[in-house]
Amino acid sequence: MFKKTLITCILVMFSLGTISAAFASEGPNGNKRKGKYTYRKVVKACFERGEVDSATPKISPADKKQAEWKAIFEEKNFGEFGCAQDWAALNEKDVLDIYSYLYNFAADSPTPATCK
Amino acid sequence: MGKKKINYRKQIFGSILVIIFAALIIPGAFASKQVSGNEEALGIKLAKQAVRANKRWTTTDHAKIEILKQDFKSGDEITQACLSCHTDASMQFKETIHWTWEVPSEKEGIMNGKAGHAINNFCISGNNMEDKGCLSCHAGWNGTKGEVNCLACHGSEKFNYKEAFEDLNAFEGDDDPDTLEITKEIQAGIQSAVSKITMPQRENCGECHFKGGGGDGVKHGDLDTSMAQPNKNLDVHMAAEGANFACTRCHTTVRHNIAGRLYTRPAAAERKSLIDDDMASKITCESCHSNLPHKKADSKMNDHTDKVACQSCHIPEFARVNPTKMWWDWTKAGDLKDGKPYVVKGEFNKPTYKSIKGEFRWEKNVMPEYFWYNGSFSNIGIKDEIDPASIVEVSHPLGDKNDPDSRIAPFKIHRGKQPYDKIYKRMVAPLLSGPNGYWTTFDMNDAITRGNKTLDVDYSGEFDYVETTYAFPITHMVAPEEKALDCNECHIRENSRLANITGIYLPGRDRSNFIDSIGLIAVLGAFAGVMLHGFGRFFTRNGKEE
Numbered sequence: 001m002f003k004k005t006l007i008t009c010i011l012v013m014f015s016l017g018t019i020s021a022a023f024a025s026e027g028p029n030g031n032k033r034k035g036k037y038t039y040r041k042v043v044k045a046c047f048e049r050g051e052v053d054s055a056t057p058k059i060s061p062a063d064k065k066q067a068e069w070k071a072i073f074e075e076k077n078f079g080e081f082g083c084a085q086d087w088a089a090l091n092e093k094d095v096l097d098i099y100s101y102l103y104n105f106a107a108d109s110p111t112p113a114t115c116k
Numbered sequence: 117m118g119k120k121k122i123n124y125r126k127q128i129f130g131s132i133l134v135i136i137f138a139a140l141i142i143p144g145a146f147a148s149k150q151v152s153g154n155e156e157a158l159g160i161k162l163a164k165q166a167v168r169a170n171k172r173w174t175t176t177d178h179a180k181i182e183i184l185k186q187d188f189k190s191g192d193e194i195t196q197a198c199l200s201c202h203t204d205a206s207m208q209f210k211e212t213i214h215w216t217w218e219v220p221s222e223k224e225g226i227m228n229g230k231a232g233h234a235i236n237n238f239c240i241s242g243n244n245m246e247d248k249g250c251l252s253c254h255a256g257w258n259g260t261k262g263e264v265n266c267l268a269c270h271g272s273e274k275f276n277y278k279e280a281f282e283d284l285n286a287f288e289g290d291d292d293p294d295t296l297e298i299t300k301e302i303q304a305g306i307q308s309a310v311s312k313i314t315m316p317q318r319e320n321c322g323e324c325h326f327k328g329g330g331g332d333g334v335k336h337g338d339l340d341t342s343m344a345q346p347n348k349n350l351d352v353h354m355a356a357e358g359a360n361f362a363c364t365r366c367h368t369t370v371r372h373n374i375a376g377r378l379y380t381r382p383a384a385a386e387r388k389s390l391i392d393d394d395m396a397s398k399i400t401c402e403s404c405h406s407n408l409p410h411k412k413a414d415s416k417m418n419d420h421t422d423k424v425a426c427q428s429c430h431i432p433e434f435a436r437v438n439p440t441k442m443w444w445d446w447t448k449a450g451d452l453k454d455g456k457p458y459v460v461k462g463e464f465n466k467p468t469y470k471s472i473k474g475e476f477r478w479e480k481n482v483m484p485e486y487f488w489y490n491g492s493f494s495n496i497g498i499k500d501e502i503d504p505a506s507i508v509e510v511s512h513p514l515g516d517k518n519d520p521d522s523r524i525a526p527f528k529i530h531r532g533k534q535p536y537d538k539i540y541k542r543m544v545a546p547l548l549s550g551p552n553g554y555w556t557t558f559d560m561n562d563a564i565t566r567g568n569k570t571l572d573v574d575y576s577g578e579f580d581y582v583e584t585t586y587a588f589p590i591t592h593m594v595a596p597e598e599k600a601l602d603c604n605e606c607h608i609r610e611n612s613r614l615a616n617i618t619g620i621y622l623p624g625r626d627r628s629n630f631i632d633s634i635g636l637i638a639v640l641g642a643f644a645g646v647m648l649h650g651f652g653r654f655f656t657r658n659g660k661e662e
Contacts, residue, residue: 037298
């Protein structure tokens with residue numbers, strides 16, 4: 001009886017822990033790896049049209065904190081990136097992927113992006 | 117009034133003298149101007165002969181090599197492709213210090229080098245290559261495991277292979293059309309970078325040597341990213357409008373061993389010029405410029421070359437474009453804000469404080485410090501006993517005024533405070549990066565325990581901090597001739613650059629009553645002699661016309 005109760009308690013605690021961890025995560029849940037390449041693709045296309053100076057993104061994830069990225073993507077305020085035409089052409093999933101990439105490698109994230 | 121008698125004989129004689137004088141002096145003056153206008157210092161002439169225009173060419177276009185056009189899944193696969201032609205390259209490279217990071221020591225049980233018992237006063241130790249933070253500068257795909265990364269030195273395109281292979285592995289098995297497109301792009305990027313093979317360029321060497329110690333200009337005072345494209349004022353050898361040398365022009369290579377390494381042994385065993393031996397290395401100034409480098413063989417400056425290193429006069433300051441780190445205080449590390457590490461930036465937009473590393477000081481246009489130097493250094497390693505009551509010279513130039521191989525040479529002295537073992541009185545090697553390193557735990561005692569263990573060195577469990585110095589030779593950033601030091605930078609009573617070079621007589625800086633007395637006696641003696649001679653002639657009317 002005691003064994004059954006103990007196992008039940010452990011399972012309940014594990015389930016509660018997992019569910020609360022999932023809800024506690026405030027970050028976006030897109031594909032950050034794909035987001036990195038989509039972000040680069042946007043800038044590259046924009047560069048090829050001559051709208052920006054470099055084919056490499058000038059704004060790095062570590063240039064802002066997570067809260068700043070959150071504000072930008074919640075308000076869909078992409079003006080700072082330039083390349084308005086390319087941003088407008090992105091679908092919701094691509095935007096979410098880019099958001100996930102920038103958010104997860106922000107300056108105050110556990111793994112801020114470096115130039116390497 | 118009586119007419120004055122003109123002495124024609126005297127006038128004619130005088131005129132002839134003036135004409136002869138003019139005939140001799142005037143063409144002589146013009147001739148000497150012409151010579152000095154065209155004259156080039158012997159050292160420059162020799163150097164130009166030794167290193168004519170770069171005439172390297174290649175018979176291989178790597179973009180046409182089939183084996184390099186495959187879809188690579190790892191760095192090791194790229195190296196295997198390289199080795200299919202360059203069969204012995206990896207074997208050779210793995211025997212060099214660039215791979216081993218070790219130098220055998222004459223002391224029993226000691227191995228010098230980053231991966232050995234050596235320490236410094238920057239990030240302190242490589243912890244037997246256990247500190248993964250250091251390994252980003254190791255020329256392997258996966259630290260010391262696996263194959264050599266040939267492209268670290270021979271790739272002309274900067275490409276993030278680590279990221280590319282990580283992403284390829286992560287995308288494997290994903291059939292999403294977007295992912296497949298991304299995968300294709302990554303492979304195209306790898307193949308493009310792999311096909312661009314070169315002799316090592318400044319950017320290849322500079323990726324580690326400009327940024328040693330964890331950032332641009334941290335370690336060396338004379339090597340930073342400003343040397344990637346210096347102008348002639350910064351470096352006459354590497355400037356595009358100067359000699360436009362790549363690093364490999366002086367740092368020549370034999371079986372992938374690159375000349376220039378100096379530690380417990382000098383960079384060159386003998387001071388030889390290419391005239392003495394056409395197989396001599398090009399690593400010293402004398403190699404190309406000879407030991408009589410200045411204009412006119414009897415130039416006073418040429419008298420200096422047996423005692424003063426060329427660099428002492430020709431590199432008046434270092435860090436002339438970018439700042440270099442001069443002070444690193446580990447005692448201040450570990451301060452947190454809201455439980456998190458932070459960074460403070462100061463002058464030059466450089467960090468003056470980092471929670472993970474402590475306090476720093478940066479300087480620009482730094483005047484070197486000068487020491488006798490025979491080309492090698494004394495070192496304090498993790499097994500050496502220290503005196504914590506005094507400043508510990510972790511690395512210091514060796515040399516002596518009586519040693520014919522020693523010269524007075526310039527150095528950057530990096531000062532700082534770092535931990536040592538209070539009981540065993542030895543320096544310690546804290547582990548810094550990784551999940552258990554100091555940069556994560558901020559527990560120095562634990563970091564030392566773990567770090568010393570990687571080197572199999574006992575730790576008492578008690579530490580404190582001691583002030584240390586670390587010397588770097590200053591040998592790059594050679595300024596143009598006109599910016600070389602004036603004599604009175606050293607030969608001056610007050611504030612001589614060589615104030616700390618004692619035990620020698622340096623004219624202008626030093627005085628000796630004995631020598632001063634002899635000089636005074638000589639001057640007075642000459643004056644008395646002239647006076648006596650003059651009076652003698654006057655009173656004996658010698659030479660007077662009758």
